[in-house]
Amino acid sequence: MNIRASLTRRTFGRVITVTAGVAVSALALSALPATAATEPGVSATEIVLGMQLPQTGAASPGYNKVDDAMRAYFDYVNSKGGVYGRKIRLEVKDDNYKAGLTVSTASALINKEKIFAFIGSVGTQTHVSVIADINRRKIPDLFVNSGYTGFYTNPKKYPTTFGGLGTYVTEAKILGKYMKETFLTEKIGIIYQTDDFGRNTVAGLKSAGYTFEARKTAATFVAGTQAGGLDAQMTQLKDNGVEVVVVGAVASAFAAAVASANKIGYKPKKWVVISVGADATTFQTILLDKGIPLATSAFLLTGTITSSHAPAPGDATDEFVTAFKKINKDFNNGPETTWDNNVLQGMNIAYQMTSVLVGVGKNGVTRKNVISYMEKNAAKITSAAFSPLGYSATTHEAFTGFWVGAYDASTVLKPVGATRQMWTTDSGTGPVTELKWTRPAIGADSLPKGFSAK
Amino acid sequence: MKISLIRKSLVLLGASALIATGTIVAIPAASAAPTCAVASGVTTCLGKLTAGGDYVIKVPANFGGTVFFWNHGFRNSYTIPGVTAAPTTVQEITPANDTTLKDITAIMLKKGFGVASYDGVSKGLHGWNNTDRIEMLKELIDITGEQFTSMKKKVVYGSSQAGSFLPAFAEKYPSYADAVGIMAGLEPAKTTFASLCDTMFILSVFADPNIKGCSALGVSDARGGQTVAVGEIQKVGALLTTWSQNLGAPSIAYPASIAPYGIPQRSALLMMGLLTGIPTKSAHMDGITPSSKILEQSINSTVAVLENAAVSIVTGVLAGQAISQLTGPGFYDNTKTDYASLLTDAELGRYNLGLSGDDGINLMLATLAAAPRIKGDPEAMARFAALDKTNYSSTKPFVLMANEADRLVFPGNQALFVEKARAAYDARVEKYDAALAAAVTSAQKKAVRATKPVWNVVSLYAVTPDTYTKYTAAGLPDFTAAPAPSGVGHQTFTVPQMTEWVRLLANAATSGKVAPQSSTPYFAKHAAGLSDDPDYMPNELKFK
Known part of the structure; x- marks a missing residue:
């Protein structure tokens, strides 16, 4: 439609009136976060995130601690005033690692809980049942706890899905x-x-x-x-x-x-x-x-x-481990809070999510912005991992680097050499090379850099 | 055809099924004026259409001017003893649940709606009479208008097969339809029947080489054709009956190339279901609840495929035979079908165990790829592709409703209709924008704006509860338990769901517009089991 051509002399007076009205409305809206009125799961005071995992059933041991760890970190963030004043609420659905329930619980998270994004969902066989639908709806599907390459290496197929692990x-x-x-x-x-x-x-x-x-x-x-x-x-x-x-x-x-x-x-x-x-x-x-x-x-x-890709949970010298352990102790209200790799992973996902929300800005919390930010600013998304995130426009793989370790008699993973050595490669045929990368320090008060409650 | 009758057909077909030797009814030369009588405040008119089918019109004393014209689904031409009786008159006046047989005639009359219906028989046969039925429906509307001159609005609605001709009706006779309702509706037949024929083909590869499937259809004589069709159904019936007893536990014994690998037959059954789009939920199987007898998550869905296939194949083959009478033999061709491409990522991941892992999947797909294919007849295929054409040009309000796990007309039919209607709408919008841009004077612009396209389709889905499967003490599926209250079966909607559908149609007929799709949560509050998700999307059909 050619708007300019429609401004005829006869209708000019009406156009001015309408334009004035629009200007007034725009002024009124500008006082509020731009996203508050329109984006599902986002209001001036809250951001709602959704997660699916087996909280119960045969596949649940270990994994069932990830959600409580995530919530603990978000509660910690909320205790600091939330991200730009918005508290983060994590809604979790138990799919029992049964794909049929993954489908119905995804629907419940979308339609009843009105979530802004999925985060940290657990499982390949379960997530594959909903990934196409989540992407069809253009809902961010972030930090998925699966290393299956098929979810990430073709962003044209699954543009809203981003990994939470390195690929298998x-x-x-x-x-x-x-x-x-x-x-x-x-x-x-x-x-x-x-x-x-x-x-x-x-x-x-x-x-x-x-x-x-x-x-x-x-x-x-x-x-x-x-x-x-x-x-x-x-x-x-x-x-x-x-x-x-x-x-x-x-x-x-x-x-x-x-x-x-x-x-x-x-x-x-x-x-x-x-x-x-x-x-x-x-x-x-x-x-x-x-x-x-x-x-x-x-x-x-x-x-x-x-x-x-991350520090060993038993590494008492690691600043992320120290910080997350304290938050776990103070904020984790789950039934099983023993510090381990699952808790560390949950905390780290929540930390990364907070980093993303900080990065998109107070008025930038839209689904589109979050996806764009993650593709363009992977280096700015800080985490406990010793590897950078691999997100870009051409791949949504998460961590591209790993260190190799062996379990000792007390079930602590220790580097196979005298020191931890990081290696990196891709999910294709690229070589494995040593990773020279320095992990950014944890932000002040265990919050991502740039965090603001206002 | 009453599917409720067909449901219990497999056992009977496994034993013996004879074709009744009924006689073809005489076709009246022309329709006569209806015979009307008043009882309990309702005027009921009975008569016969030119093509020979009976019709019924009922108009209440509180008639508000809107009449609903019901179009039934597929009916068989000949009785199959113990399985299905060929109809001889009107079976449904308004939408009826195919299992409970509850209709909503009394409710509709109480609301002041007129209701009308007809038996879609033509030349003494039912079957695939779509072209004739368009004229039958018009004739019924004309008769109703003459009889009830206060008729103001006309709603044409129907189920199943009716979905394949009601859009064409609205395009051909737009003044005869103020709103169009399609329940469990079939998109033009080729997509669904391609998958149905694949079902038979896959079973012939993995289980019984004697199954000829759709390559056996096409006998021009209707009665002889039905005999052939029933013969094919009997073979499948015997197979499915065996599987219902052993849950497909024995290894695939045929063909020889796959036999040594010990893949259970139920993996082939599940593969058949996934490749053809048969729903993995059924009346008694929720696709989730595991059995204590068979410890693998896919078993529930595998049994769902079995339960659904038992009905879909019977009805589908009979309908396929009816279609083949129009196309001639050879309407099915799978020489170019890449079966591996029909499996989605979600299916491969979710059902990996039920399909016996990657190795089982690869073996079965390789076996299918190597199996001799069925070559169709180009002319029959062309006639098949040309069946039930519509161009989605109608701007009338359409209200659609389907079950999430319809075992016969898969819900992807409805999604496909919406997709095609949306494409046609988008093309109209593009044309409109161009016309508006080309308009120079305000009068021209006003004239163009008056033609602004309106999206006039709303699509509702009835869904199942999360879980509802019951097992016997022995850990076997309990088919005697109550079925899912919603979302399964074919034309099996609850009274509140059907009533809500009718309410939306009545409003659409009055206003000329459907309620927006975003109102879906509101509709769901009126009728339990309707999805409250405005963006709900069922599994896509395997072919488009």
Whole structure:
């Protein structure tokens, strides 16, 4: 429509009246945050965020602490007056790790809770059921707790989704480099779940130069069947002389694999596990449910190799760990608040989210702005990780760097060398190189730089 | 055809099914004036359309001037003993729940609406009479107008198959429709029937090579065609009956290339459902609640596919045969179908376990890719593609309502209608903008502005509760338990849902505009089970 052409002499007087009215309205609106009246989940006093995770059920151990940790950090932010005066409210729905419930709880978060954005949702198989719908609705889908590359490496497909972990491919490539340099003569095998997670692991290891032979050095299972034990898979690897077992699977499968190996008297020299599967709390909780005491499971975990983008939760010298531990102690009202990697991850996601909200500015809290900000300002989104965020217009992968560690007898992950060494790569075929990057210091009062309550 | 009758058909078909030897009714040469009588304040007129079908018109004493003209869905031409009786007269006067058989005639009359309906029989046959039914509907409206001269507004509405001709009716006879209602409506047939034929094909690959499916259809003689169709249904019925007993636990035994891998037959069943779009929720299966007998999350959805397929295949094959009488044999061709591309990321991720993991998925897709395909007849395919054409040019108000897990006409049909109507609307807006920009004088601009397009479609979905599956003490699905109260089945809406739909149609007929989609939460408050999500989107159809 050509507006200029419509300003005829006959209608001019009416146009002036209307224009004056619009100007008055604009003045009135300018006194309020621009977003308050229009953006779902955002008012002058509050920002509502939504999260889905298994709070209950077989997949919940460990993960069910992430939401309470996030809320604790947001409550801490709120105790400081909120971001530009807006308190952050986290609405959480338990999907029991059942995709059908992920669909219905997403709908409830969108339509009943009127959330501004999804944040920190847990699970690949569950999130894949809603990711297309969330993106269709143009709702930000931030810091997803899944390392599946398919969610992030093609932003044209999922423009609103951003990772909360490094990808499984990146991690497998870095672990693969470590293995190449460490296990010079040992026979390497793998057990992986035949889905996105497992596929990513195999792809990453292939990039590092490892291929496996089906039904010999490669044992597989369908995710969800591990509760019945993985005896056959472990027997297969044992019979084929595998000395180092890579695990591309969730923690319950790693626990099942270790339990089965223990049962059949199979003692690989090393377990190398993608970090999602190697969470100590989850591992020990699952084995405890199987009647294996904590002392035994700690022994079984000792020496297991995995990687991390963040400080070890037991690293008392780390300023983020120190700050988050205190906030966890003072603000976490969840049923299980023991400090561990899950709590650290939850805190860190909330810290990053706060950083984003600070970054978009008081009047910039729109869905569109948040997505644009994350693509263009990844370096400004501070976090506890020792790796920068990889967000850009061409990829929404989160952490591109990892350090490799081994669990000690007290289930603390320690660097494999004398000091922590960071490695970086991409989810494609790029090389693994040493990461030279200095993590920005934590902001004053444990808040992201630039934080203001006004 | 009453789907409620068909629901119990599988067992019967597994035993024996005979085609009744009924006689074709004589077609009256022309319609006669209706016979009217008044009882309890309602004037009821009965008569016969030119094509031979009965009609009914009911007008209450408090008639407000709006008459609703009901268009039923697919009806079979011949009785199948124990399964379905071919209708001989009007079966529904107003929308009726296909399971409970509750309609809303009394409610509509009480509100002062006139109601009318007809039996869509033509040349002694039901089936795919869409072209004729457009004329039958017009004739019924003409008769009603002559009989009830106070008629001011006309609502044309219907279910299922009616969805494939009501838009064309509104385009051809715009003055005969002040509002259009489509319930569980079918987009032009080709999308749904392509998937239905795929269903049979996939079953033939993985379970029973004797199934010919849609390649068997196309017998020009209606009665002979039905015999062939029932034969195909019997094969599928035997298969599904077996699966309903063993839940598809045995390994796939056929073809030889896949047999050694020990993939359970239920993975093939689930694969068939996902590739064809059969809903993964059903009357008794919520797609979520796990069984204590089979410890895998997809089993609920797999059984849902089984429960839905039992009905959709029976009705679909009979309807497919009716369509093939118009197209001739060979309307189905899958030589170019890339089955792997029909699986979405969400399906691959969510149902990975039920599909036996990546290895199982890859094996089944490779088997499908290697299976000999069905080559269609180009002329029949062209006739098939040309069926039930509409150009979405009607600017009349459309109120649509579908079930989230419709087992027969998948809800993606409704989404597809909205998508196509939106594209047509966008084109009209573009044309309007160009015309307005080209207008010079104020008179010209005023004339153009008077033609400003209006988005006149509202799309409602009935949804299920989160969970409702019950299992027996043995851990097996309890099909005797109460079904989901909403969102499942075909043309199985609750009385409040149907009443709300009618209310919206009446308002639209009066104002010429539908209530905005953003009012969906308000509608949902009136009728439990309607989604309150204005942006709700069901699974897309596999073909468009």
